[in-house]
Amino acid sequence: MSPRARRTPAGRAGRLRLRRSLTTATRGADLLERKLRLLSDREHTARLAAREAERVWREWLAEAETWLVRGVLLGGESALSASAPADRARVDVRWAVLMGVRHPVAVDWTDPVRTPAEPTAPNTALAHAERAYRAAVRAAAELAVHRTAADLLAAETGRTRQRVRALRRHWIPRLRDELAALELALEESEHEEAVRRRWAATRAGG
Template sequence: MSLHRRRVPAGRAGRLRLRRSLATAVRGADLLERKLRLLLDREHTARRAAEDAGRMWRERLADAETWLLRGVLLGGEHALVVAAPADRARVDVTWATLMGVSHPAGVDWTDPIRSPAEPTAPNTALAHAETACRAAVRAAANLAAHQAAAELLAAETERTRQRIRALRRHWIPRLQAELAAVELALEEAEHEEAVRRRWASTRTDR
């Protein structure tokens, strides 16, 4: 909605247009404030989820690093290369929409599949490391999704705040001032017309 000064018709037509514009602006600000509350609530939820996912990721990463170190100490770096499956994990992001804002809602994880021809982990520590690494990567994917959701929601929250501020601080007060000026002009014109009519009536009665 533009904040530049508009041409308003004089008289009752101008008053009607201003009243409609003012009602629309107030209703728009109310709707944006409702949107803002919903966005803030979802953003806070996403940030809390990101904090939980961050803790989970750090725990899983530490666990994976511990088992990897043990496996390498037992079998050497070559054992680590042999233990890695050729297949890759697959991560699919699921999306949700709130008040027109698309954001990640979670991730679907598909573990890599080790073919029968591939060798298995040469020691128990590396077998545990494989499981722990998968859990760490899943946790990292969850963390990334929640962080991205929080940032997208935060950006829309700020844009919504700016629009509300423009309406409440600038557009609505300007419309109110213009409406007050038009109503004052109409009141003065009606008063002058009433005076002229009384004056004309007085001259007719003579």
């Protein structure tokens, strides 16, 4: 930009635009960092919940398999197939949205219902196995929900972190440098203009 161009209103308008762009970029980075903190906190919570659900699932699964072996040894495999209810469990997943990220948050579980006409487990071991397997499947559903939520939140966390890095490391410093250079040029231009005016006034007075 030439000294003459720096003295034009375009130079001052450019400075105003740069200031506005810098303010917008800084505010955007602040908002993205707030989003990043919220996403990270929720992801951490989901990871902890998934870890606990996995622990519960493994415990119930181990117990269910132990009772199943005992039950089959007592009544045979025919007793196992005969005691299974015809109804199926129902799993409904509840979803939520955090900072634009849709993710599962909970499981609504409905146990299968055995009708009065259906036979019950022929021995106590199979009854315990049924109870433990129901708990294991419920824990597995919760594990899936929390893991999926954590993965979705982690993906958005990564994208948000990249945008923050781009703003903080590249875009904002560039705007600051451009604004500083333009302000320096305008200051020099205004100083030169003042010197010329004093010189012109001195000549006119002389």
